[in-house]
Amino acid sequence: MVERVPEGWTRAIYNGRTYGLARTTRAGGRSIAIFAEELGGTDLISANVYRTVAADHLRACEMPTAKVLAFLRAWTPA
8 A cells, every 4th residue: 555655745535625735765675754734734644664674663753553554544635
């Protein structure tokens, strides 16, 4: 799901609302930060993904992991 998010900033639609969605990749692709902010609203989505040899590990930032996963599954480009 993270691969669908382009590097840098993009406009996204989720649940009928517009978001500014950003992806920043670090450490040769082993660390990915995802941040989405509802434009004109108050909703936020924030998570880090750590890629190891064994698996990818999603760490939501101060919100339920289910909220981040729902956003990553359903957002579309604006």
